[in-house]
Amino acid sequence: MEKYNPAEIEVKWQKRWEEKGLFKALDFDKKPKFYQLEMFPYPSGRIHMGHVRNYTIGDAIARYKKAKGYNVLHPMGFDAFGLPAENAAINNNTHPAKWTYSNIEYMIKELKRLGFSYDWDRLVITCDPDYYKWEQKVFIEMLERGMVYRAKSTVNYCPSCKTVLANEQVEDGKCWRCGSEVIQKEMDEWFLKITDYADQLLDDMKLIEEGWPERVLVQQRNWIGKSKGAFVKFKIKGRDECLEVFTTRPDTLFGVTFVSIAPDHPKLLELVDDKYKDEIEKFVKEFKKGGRDFSKEKEGVFTGVYLINPVNGEEVPLYAANFVLMEYGTGVVMAVPGHDQRDFEFAKKYNLPIRKVIHTDGLSDDVGKWSEAYTEPGVLVNSAQFDGLDNETAKWEIVKWLEKKGLARIGYQYRLRDWNVSRQRYWGAPIPVVYCPHCGIVPEKIENLPVRLPENVEITGEGGSPLSKVDEFVNTKCPICGADAKRETDTFDTFVESSWYFLRYCSPKYDKDIFERKRAEYWMDVDQYVGGIEHAVMHLLYARYFTKVLRDLGYINSTEPFKRLLTQGMVIKDGAKMSKSKGNVVDPDDIIEQYGADTARLFILFAAPPEKDLEWSDEGVEGAFRFLNRLWRLVYKYRDLKSGSVEVKNERLKDLNYQIHSTIKKVSNDFEAYHFNTAIAACMEFVNYLYDFEPKTEDEKKLYAKALEELLKLLSPIAPHITEELWSLTGHESFLLEESWPEYDEAFTVKDITTIAITVNGKLRDTLEFPRGVQEGEVFEKALESPKVKRHIEGKEIVKKIFVKDKLLNIVVK
RNA sequence: GCCGGGGUGGCGGAAUUGGUAGACGCAAGGGACUUAAAAUCCCUUGGAGCUAUGCUCCGUGCGGGUUCGAUUCCCGCCCCCGGCACCA
Numbered sequence: 001m002e003k004y005n006p007a008e009i010e011v012k013w014q015k016r017w018e019e020k021g022l023f024k025a026l027d028f029d030k031k032p033k034f035y036q037l038e039m040f041p042y043p044s045g046r047i048h049m050g051h052v053r054n055y056t057i058g059d060a061i062a063r064y065k066k067a068k069g070y071n072v073l074h075p076m077g078f079d080a081f082g083l084p085a086e087n088a089a090i091n092n093n094t095h096p097a098k099w100t101y102s103n104i105e106y107m108i109k110e111l112k113r114l115g116f117s118y119d120w121d122r123l124v125i126t127c128d129p130d131y132y133k134w135e136q137k138v139f140i141e142m143l144e145r146g147m148v149y150r151a152k153s154t155v156n157y158c159p160s161c162k163t164v165l166a167n168e169q170v171e172d173g174k175c176w177r178c179g180s181e182v183i184q185k186e187m188d189e190w191f192l193k194i195t196d197y198a199d200q201l202l203d204d205m206k207l208i209e210e211g212w213p214e215r216v217l218v219q220q221r222n223w224i225g226k227s228k229g230a231f232v233k234f235k236i237k238g239r240d241e242c243l244e245v246f247t248t249r250p251d252t253l254f255g256v257t258f259v260s261i262a263p264d265h266p267k268l269l270e271l272v273d274d275k276y277k278d279e280i281e282k283f284v285k286e287f288k289k290g291g292r293d294f295s296k297e298k299e300g301v302f303t304g305v306y307l308i309n310p311v312n313g314e315e316v317p318l319y320a321a322n323f324v325l326m327e328y329g330t331g332v333v334m335a336v337p338g339h340d341q342r343d344f345e346f347a348k349k350y351n352l353p354i355r356k357v358i359h360t361d362g363l364s365d366d367v368g369k370w371s372e373a374y375t376e377p378g379v380l381v382n383s384a385q386f387d388g389l390d391n392e393t394a395k396w397e398i399v400k401w402l403e404k405k406g407l408a409r410i411g412y413q414y415r416l417r418d419w420n421v422s423r424q425r426y427w428g429a430p431i432p433v434v435y436c437p438h439c440g441i442v443p444e445k446i447e448n449l450p451v452r453l454p455e456n457v458e459i460t461g462e463g464g465s466p467l468s469k470v471d472e473f474v475n476t477k478c479p480i481c482g483a484d485a486k487r488e489t490d491t492f493d494t495f496v497e498s499s500w501y502f503l504r505y506c507s508p509k510y511d512k513d514i515f516e517r518k519r520a521e522y523w524m525d526v527d528q529y530v531g532g533i534e535h536a537v538m539h540l541l542y543a544r545y546f547t548k549v550l551r552d553l554g555y556i557n558s559t560e561p562f563k564r565l566l567t568q569g570m571v572i573k574d575g576a577k578m579s580k581s582k583g584n585v586v587d588p589d590d591i592i593e594q595y596g597a598d599t600a601r602l603f604i605l606f607a608a609p610p611e612k613d614l615e616w617s618d619e620g621v622e623g624a625f626r627f628l629n630r631l632w633r634l635v636y637k638y639r640d641l642k643s644g645s646v647e648v649k650n651e652r653l654k655d656l657n658y659q660i661h662s663t664i665k666k667v668s669n670d671f672e673a674y675h676f677n678t679a680i681a682a683c684m685e686f687v688n689y690l691y692d693f694e695p696k697t698e699d700e701k702k703l704y705a706k707a708l709e710e711l712l713k714l715l716s717p718i719a720p721h722i723t724e725e726l727w728s729l730t731g732h733e734s735f736l737l738e739e740s741w742p743e744y745d746e747a748f749t750v751k752d753i754t755t756i757a758i759t760v761n762g763k764l765r766d767t768l769e770f771p772r773g774v775q776e777g778e779v780f781e782k783a784l785e786s787p788k789v790k791r792h793i794e795g796k797e798i799v800k801k802i803f804v805k806d807k808l809l810n811i812v813v814k
Numbered sequence: 815g816c817c818g819g820g821g822u823g824g825c826g827g828a829a830u831u832g833g834u835a836g837a838c839g840c841a842a843g844g845g846a847c848u849u850a851a852a853a854u855c856c857c858u859u860g861g862a863g864c865u866a867u868g869c870u871c872c873g874u875g876c877g878g879g880u881u882c883g884a885u886u887c888c889c890g891c892c893c894c895c896g897g898c899a900c901c902a
Contacts, residue, residue, distance in 0.1 A: 215818050219897060222817065227901075247902060260902090298900080328901045335902090341815095342900055415901055536897080606839070607826060613895090615826060619840050627839085633854090669830095678828065681838035688838090691855095757834040762883035764834050788869090802882050808833050812882045 004632035006596025009725040014115055022737055023117045025073040027507075027519050034070035035523050036062040037502055037562075039531030039539070040077045040124075043103040044084060047110040049571040049578055049616070050532065052588045056601045057568055057610050057674070058530045059116045063717035064671050066117070067741040073523050074117055075505040077124030078104050081132075081494045083161060085427045086466075089459040096427040097455065100127060110589065114597045115720050122508045126497035131504065132429035133450035134514035135496055140432055140443040141553055147193050150441060154264070155420060157185040163424050184288075190431055190490070191418040194545050198224050198414045201544060204560055211564030213611070216536045223537045225415025230399045232334065232408045234259060234307040236271070237315055243267075243307060246329030246413055250402075251394040252336040253311045254383035255357035257347065260300065260321035262331040263287040268320060273304025280320055287322055298323050298346045310407040311398065312384065321346060329413055337373065344373035357382050358391055419542065421493045426457055426466035428491025436478035436485040445479045451487070465489045498539055499546035502526055502561060513555075520556050529562040530610075536567065566674060569613035578616070586616055598719035599625045605676035605718055628722055631687060635712070635726040641695070641705035642731070653703060654752070659689050660707050661748035667714045668744070676718065683715055705730070710742045754806045758783045760792040761812055776803040783809055 017023065038058035041051055055076075062074040078100075085096035092099070104125060111118070124131060142148045157163070160180035175182055194201075202224055205217050229248035236243060245259065261268055263284045272280045283301045300321035307316055323342055324333050337347035337354040347354050354367040360378035364370065380386045380394050389397060402408035422431065430451040432444040444451055454473045457466050467473055467489035478485040500514070506523040507516035531539075540562070547561040570577050573584040591600045603624035608614040648657045663686045670679035690711070695704035708730065716723040716736050727736035750772065756779055758766045766788040770779060780801060783789050789811070796813040803809050 213819095215897080218818055222898060225898090225901065229902080245902080249902075323900045323902095325901065333902045340902070342902080413901075415898095533896085609827085612827090617826070617840070620826070623839055629853095677826095678838080681828075684838055755834080759834080759883075762833090762881090767834060791869095800882065802833090804833055808883090810833080810882055 002636065004629050004722065006598060006628075006721065007593075010113070010115060010597055010721040013721050013724045014112060017117075017735075017737060018120075020735070022735065023074065023119050024121065025075075025119045025523075026071055028522055029071040031069060031071040033073065033523060033527075034062075034065040035073045035526045035528075036065065037075070037505075037526045037529050039529075039535065040079050040498070040501060041107065042082055042084070043078045043080055043100050043107055045103045045106065047107055047114075047588055049586055049588055052114065052600060053568055053571055053604050053614060054530060054532065055111065055114065055116050056604050057566065057676070058528075059114075059601075060605060060671075060676055060717045061528055061530070061674065062117050063720060063737075064741070066737075067713070067717065067739065069740060072117075073122075073505065074119060075122040075124070075508075076111065076116070076118040076120070077122075077501055077505070078107070078126065079494065079498050079501070080104065080125050080127035081428045081491075081497060083163070083425065083427070086425060086459055089427075095455070096459070097127065100427075113592055114588070114600070117720075122505050124501055124504050124508050126429075126494075126501065127427070129450040129452050130511070132492075132497065134504075135429060135492065135500065136432040136444070136449050136451060137446055138500075138514060138550070138553065139492075140446065140449075142192065142549065143433075143443050145553070147196070147549065149191055149193065149418075150188060151191055152186060152188050153191075153420070154184050154186050155189060156182045157187075158182055187422075189420050189422040190433075190488075191420055192545075192549075194419045194542075195414060195416055197545050197548055198226065198416050200548055201541065202226060204544070204548075207560045208563065208565075212562075213565065213567055216533070216540065216565060216567060219536045220541055223416060223541065225413075227413055229411060229413060230395075230402075230408050231330070231411045232399075232402065233310060233406075234316075234332075234334070235310070237306040237308060243318075243332045244330045245332045245334045246411065247334055249336065249339065249395070250398050250408070251380065251383075251386075251391040252339045252357055253309070253334070253398055254380075254386070255336040255338045255355045256309050256311075256314075256316055256334045257337060257353045257355055258317045258319055258335045258343075259307050260319050260324045260333045260335050260343075260346070261303070262324040262326040263320050263322060264326045265320075265324075265331045268303070271303060271305050271318070276302060276304040283320055298342060298349065300346060300350065302350075310402055310405070317352075319346075319350070327417065328415070338367060338370075339373050339375055341373045341375065344370075355382060419493075419545075421496055422490040423493050424465040424489075425491055426453070426459055428494060429453075429497065430467070431488045431490050431492060433488040434476055434478055434485045435488065436481060436483055438483055439478055439480045442478055442480050442485070448479070453491075465491075467491070495538060495542050496546075499542045500550065502529075502543070503547075503550070503556070514550075515555070517556065520558075524556065524558045525560065526562045528564045528566065530566045530568060533567040533569070540565070566610060568610045569608065571616055572613050573616040591621065595621060595625045596628075596721070598628055598722045602628065602680065602719050606680045607677070609677050610674055627684060627687070628719060630691075631711075631715070632722065632726065634687060634690060635708050635730060638695075638704065638708060639726075639730045641701045641708070643705035643709055644702040646699045646703045646706075648703070648748075649699075653699060656693060656700070656703050656707060657748050658751055659686060660703075660710055661744040664710060664714065664742045664744035665746075665749050668741070671717070679714075680718065683711065686711055686714075712736060713739055713742050756806065757808045758786065758789050759808065759810045760789060762810060763792075765789045765792055770806075772806055774806070776801065776809065779803065779809050780811075783811065 036058055038054050062072050066072045080100050085100050088094060088099045089096045126132060158175040158180055160178050161175060174180060209217060227248050229246055230250045231244050231246055233242040233244050279301050280303060300319040303318045303320055305318040307318055309316055335343040337343040337352065338356050339358055356365060356367050357380060358374060358378040359381045360376065363374055377391055380389050380391060386394050386398060399408050399410055430453060432449060432451045434442045434444060436442050454470045457470055459466050474487050474489060476485055476487050503515045503520055507519040510516040543561055547558055550556050551559060576582050576584060578585050588600065599621060603621045606624060607620050648654050663682055666682040667679045690707060695701045712723040712727050724736045752772055753769050754772045755767050755769055757764055758768060766786045768782055793811060793813055799812045799814050801809065801811055
């Protein structure tokens, strides 16, 4: 008997599928379109198990949709700019481009060996000037529209990577990539005004909430962090000037006993009373040196300045305080120690008064006895005409009242900051801007794009941007006046490239613009996006934002790029995420070599539902391989049987037919919901059944052959190679890949005979078989005859009976 | 602290709208085939008890509740994982 030989058949079918061009997506095809997208990889050198999982899930979906009659777009590319290429350049003395492209070459081979159904004609590589050219163009258009600005700002800087990091790239005060301590540094940077889109990014969530995991939306909502509050003006005593605070608790305005200001507030030193100047300067210097240390005790210094509380005219002192953030609100905070824990701690430390303005049952009036601030809801006290109001109502009543006097207004604040896209690195897309001594900041002319990365660059990893040392690059002419000018030497954050690559796939070779509109309109939106949860905020938020920007620039109608999102879990081994440092990595290449791609795919889809973490198990892989061998032997044994139409006339045929149709139904439903693990389980049960069956009559053989055909179709998206080989072995001339998804007849998915559970007081006592549709009376009669049931009823009174048709009879006794 | 998501056999995991808990796989044990092993095939496998070849009780993190009936719904706890975290 011929043995299952994955190494041989997998390569064979991959070649044939490619020769036939079976994965080509047809622009404007009449069939309904389905855009299946997976997050493209960074070309680190090798595919890892997380990629295999991501792409296996996507491939199963793409192949299923193809069988369901869709015109499927399933592309792949590489997020090819980024730091590791530069590090490799430093360590191995290879050029980042060379390193990147050779990695890509190898990884494409790996992806092909896994049998993924990509349309390779649409390959997109982001470090290609024909790619990044277009984001340079969009950037210039954004600049012209005021959607981009340059600003000096204190930025997160990683001294090890020698680059600026976005807020999102700082985790726990450390660099997301290398883990070094992030420091604060002042630099000129380019910002995209994503905050202008904060409300849209929030509101448009309702367009996608059906298809996105709740937790991703929640994370994004928290990240944007919109809060409603009020801006309130506090007059500076002795000056004709105000300081404005932002508060979400205007209901506590009567409890304000001091005001805090950020140490890095630009007006601080100007305001300070001469008497306190030295002390403040010392404090500010200390603060700037230490940066923001969250674990540090709250500290502050009196400025000598007093402010007037607008609600009651009281004079309250102004303190510079180390916990006040300059980046949020106005950098000035009204302090209500009675009802804010931070202010409470500060007031205790510096002996400032604490006042109770919110009351609830059992809350002492003697604030001296309080051990912490009361921050829960309550009723206003000590608040003049607002006393007795519940605090939620009071918030807006007080603002309304102050608004009339021109001292307050309702306002919103966001946690989201503008997106800093400047990186002091070589291996990124150049920011297409020129600095002219006469004209200032000037965008490069569109017709001069792309601003290419120069190739002759020495990458040492020392001292700032490598581009600044390339004279031919830096020295240029002003696009406006022609004078000698200097190029921007920063490059884009690589999240810029990944914010629109899914649009480029629609017309990857189009050379007149970022994409060809009518093709993009045909394919967009992405019907199903699959990727890791680690991109819940950064990538997915940027991509949503960029799509809206492209819409507003008139490129496309799309508002939300990804209709549905599936976030797959991590691949775990021995309780930890697979990683080199933990030494628990399983190399996909080894698995393919030992068992083949189909086994890898089957195991990954079977071991856990897609969203959950997947525990790698060598025994589990063996099990998957065993199943494929079992499938092989089954089909091989019956390879000469021919299917044909059969009159389902006896019990055996009926039962086989029932198994066929109910399996198709189960697997189809599971595929719709992406429950591949249970779909596979159903196929396994079907295989077990078919092993037992052993067809004897001609009719049985025909129907059995039919069963095998359907089985192969059902498993085809998961294990495409073995099923294709068996399809051909059973005498089929066509490609299994081109067969359509099997149909089932609902009428055949139910049996004539049904098993009814007999319970007494809700406890199972017996199960009895009846013809489908049997009446309660008959079931009850038979149930009474059952000794298992009888012994629980005897001597008791039957109170009532609950009958669920074809399922259950519950007899309630007392 | 706040916001999410979870707790089901030895393990990964199944259980339509409340209706036979533990599908399928792994691991384990027993058997068949074999000179032997591998491979394969068959059987057993949630726990406890007993007057054992069948029956009883317990069992989906814990404690209550609703219901004829709860892994599923409600209330109150405990624990684990993830995200955010001086955001005023």
